[in-house]
Amino acid sequence: MASSIRVRAVENGGVTSLKALVRHPMDSGFVKDSAGNVIPAHFIKVLTIAHKGKNVFVANWGPAVSKDPFLECRFEGAKKGDELTISWVDNEGESDSTTATIA
Amino acid sequence: MTDQRRRGFLKGMLGAGVAGFALGSGIVPLRVEAATAPDASDWPDKAFKTPGVDDTIAELYGMEASESDKITMDLPTIAQNGAVVPVTVETSLPNVTGIALLVAKNPNALAAYFDVPEGTLPFVSNRLKMAETTDVVAVVISDGKAYKATQNVKVTVGGCGG
Known part of the structure; x- marks a missing residue:
């Protein structure tokens, strides 16, 4: 199965700009389906971006983050060719992880 | 073929x-x-279940936030679709360690908060759901103090209903 995370990281002038798109339903627990049953909450709780084993960004998400969440952040101290690890875990214990190379 | x-x-x-x-x-x-x-395991269950902006900030960071004009928020003033509202926050405040996004009229105000370690720029872009026309509050932790900025978004189609 393809990874649920799509990442693009670009280094420019010492600052790395990272854009990540995760495929996830992000159900809030407030929405009902067509039969009137509440769709249980199912959302990503924590997403981390690590560079050389150190977290450079940690997102703590609640159910109010949109479906298929998008995140952009910027950090210093990385260079072109470095590898980043992006991982998430949701409220049902599912998780995924991917690596990306800074361009 | x-x-x-x-x-x-x-x-x-x-x-x-x-x-x-x-x-x-x-x-x-x-x-x-x-x-x-x-x-x-450190995910703050309680903070994510608190309604109201000020209560949530108190629950999450244990302090009150003061208004600051050094926080730049970039988001639409009118959102056609409340399910996907892009919100970007940037600040010129020094030594930022955290950024939080709150939606005042959502059932639970806290939408997301971010840990900003040293070396990471105080910038974040995220997409949020909001139920109705509401204030969006950005909270920035700078030098151990909390600052906030508010902007209103007019939502024409809610993002939390069925």
Whole structure:
């Protein structure tokens, strides 16, 4: 199965700009389906971006983050060719992880 | 396409599918996940279940936030679709360690908060759901103090209903 995370990281002038798109339903627990049953909450709780084993960004998400969440952040101290690890875990214990190379 | 070529094509697809499945269920990705799955045990359940902006800030950071004009928020003033509202926050405040996004009229105000370690710029862009026309509040922790900025978004179609 393809990874649920799509990442693009670009280094420019010492600052790395990272854009990540995760495929996830992000159900809030407030929405009902067509039969009137509440769709249980199912959302990503924590997403981390690590560079050389150190977290450079940690997102703590609640159910109010949109479906298929998008995140952009910027950090210093990385260079072109470095590898980043992006991982998430949701409220049902599912998780995924991917690596990306800074361009 | 001749029938024979079609057979070959299908066979190839099947092979690729099996290989993909083997990879997906195999040892390699599992090991990666086990090694890097983030720890959600610190996730602040209570803060994410608190209605009201000020109460949530108090619950999350244990302090009150003062208004600041050094926080730049970039978001639409009118959102056609409340399910996807792009919100960007940037600040010129020094020594930022955290950024939080709150939606005042959502059932639970806190939408997301971000840990900003040293070396990471105080910038974040995220997409949020909001139920109705509401204030969006950005909270920035700078030098251990909390600052906030507010902007109103007019939502024409809510993002939390069915």
